[in-house]
Amino acid sequence: MKRLTLLLLLTAYAMISNAQLSYFNPTVRVKDYLEPAIPHPEQDREMKDKMSKLKKKPNILIFLIDDMGYGDIGVYGGGYAIGAPTPNIDKLAHEGLQLTSTYAQPTCTPTRAALMTGRIPARSGLTRPTLTGENPKVNPWASENTTAKILSQNGYITSISGKWHLGENKGSLPNDVGYDEWLGFSAVQSEYAQFVNEWIYPDLINKPDRLAAMRKLVDQSVVTGKRGEDNKMVQPITTIEELSKVDQIFADYSEDFIKRAVKQDKPFYLIHSFSKVHNDNYVSKGYKGKSPAAFPYKDAVIEVDDIVGRIMGVLRDLNIDDNTFVFITSDNGPNEDVWPDGGYTPFRGGKGTTWEGGVRVPGIAYWKGMIKPGRISDGLFDLCDLFNTSLSLAGAVDKIPSTNYIDGVDQASFLLSDTGHTNRNAVFMYSEKQFMAVRWQEYKLHMKVFNTSAPRKNLDQSTIENIGMSPWVYNLYVDPKEQLSTGHRYFEWGIPGVMSLISAHLATYKKYPMKDIGLSKPGAD
DSSP: OHHHHHHHHHHHHHOOOHHHHHHHOOOBOSSTTBOOBOOOHHHHHHHHHHHHTOSSOOEEEEEEESSOOTTTSGGGTOGGGGTOOOHHHHHHHHTSEEEEEEEOOSSHHHHHHHHHHSSOHHHHSOOSOOOTTOOOSSOGGGGOOOHHHHHHTTTOEEEEEEEOOSOOSTTSSGGGTTOSEEEEESSOHHHHHTTTOTTTOHHHHTOHHHHHHHHTTSOOEEEEEETTSOOEEEEEOOSHHHHHTHHHHHHHHHHHHHHHHHHTTOOEEEEEEOOTTSSSOOOOTTOTTOSSSOOHHHHHHHHHHHHHHHHHHHHHHTTOGGGEEEEEEESSSOOGGGTTSSOOOSSSOOTTSSSHHHHEEEEEEEOTTTSOTTEEEOOOEETTHHHHHHHHHTTOGGGOOSSSOBOOOOOHHHHHSTTOOOSOOEEEEEETTEEEEEEETTEEEESEEEEESSTTOTTTSEEEEEOOSSOEEEETTTOTTOOSOOHHHHOTTTHHHHHHHHHHHHHGGGTSOOOOOSOOOTTOO
16 A cells, blocks of 8 residues: 555656656766766866866775764864864865765665665665674675776775675675775674673673673674785774774774875775764773763764874875865764764754754865865765766776666766766665655655654654655755655645656666665564
């Protein structure tokens, strides 16, 4: 019945005129397997002119922060105002492009998969984080292509430093899926934290048999490895002190990787994937109490900002900051369920939901001499766009295999043009395999909604509910908190057009279906 209702709505709203459709969907599809994009010939020419003046292929550095809220960073309304200044990240925003409408997936694993493959997680099968001891029945990476894999085949040295959380078995680790090398851990901060703090997890740690059984399911260590080789342990993670050091270890590795790439005179692609600020936050030496707030989460924000500043300093010292594209973002909204060990968003909801608070994240693009300083844009940017954009900047966008549908779009001209406009027409939002909502221009239209039964319980006490006759619609310019749906009252003119976008999007699954890797919950529809 639920699917029938959605089908009837889509069919009814798809019956609109071609003239109306062209306004809602000005995109052009270049290839069958690529998401259509809005053409901007003038900014394309400006971008190509800038790129033609480069003497060598650019480096690509992505800072991926775990669970940081939209409102944590100073330029997004946080920083000093909420007890954790972020001067280094703010500096990059002021000297680059600050995006105010960047979108991730509701949780970490889906976002990381989307960023690396350019595909909505329903297509890759990596629709939610795996839990302790859980492994997919099918290796999703067997039929996926990562940015790193394509760039490694086109002259780049590639790596990821830090958190992975996209598979822990052989065949699913970074050096198995296209990265030349890596250093980090395969799971997530909380999976290691549960073994080291008896005050938070007494029912696990204080029961020896239970603890021993659970330890067998998790590799409690930072490891490193190269393509075609087995991973080796760098440091165990068996105490709070050891866990507190991991982000500094990741930073040491990233600094070394960049220096080695420069010494080899090879362009690099590096994702610096923080463990912080995911719970539980244990800061490294010298950071406890360093934030004005003096809470562990706020201290962790300070440490993250310092590491960004440190690595950017390396680029400057090596005189490669004018040849390095830098992007800073978070993998989802703040985890309100673990408050006060979680971040801040001015929007409704948090991690785990498709309300703005769960999926709208910081997005800062910096490239000295290439991106005009001081730009701010509300143009739509989906993190899966980093797949196409990275390949475009590297001159390898034509190397994307045609076997999989790519949901990302090339945003290079948007970022590099001094007055660039987004090439993306809409952002489609999912909870696992359920289509939930779409953002088009300043409007957000929900087909299903999250209902939380208690404050700050987006993950542990929430349900997904169907809408009634009309989609729930919010004008995010005047109702950014999504407090009162007024679609039928004020957006009647736009509902059919946006529904046609949903219909066209869902139609792509006929040729490029969703992938099931065995992560569905028991009894789930």
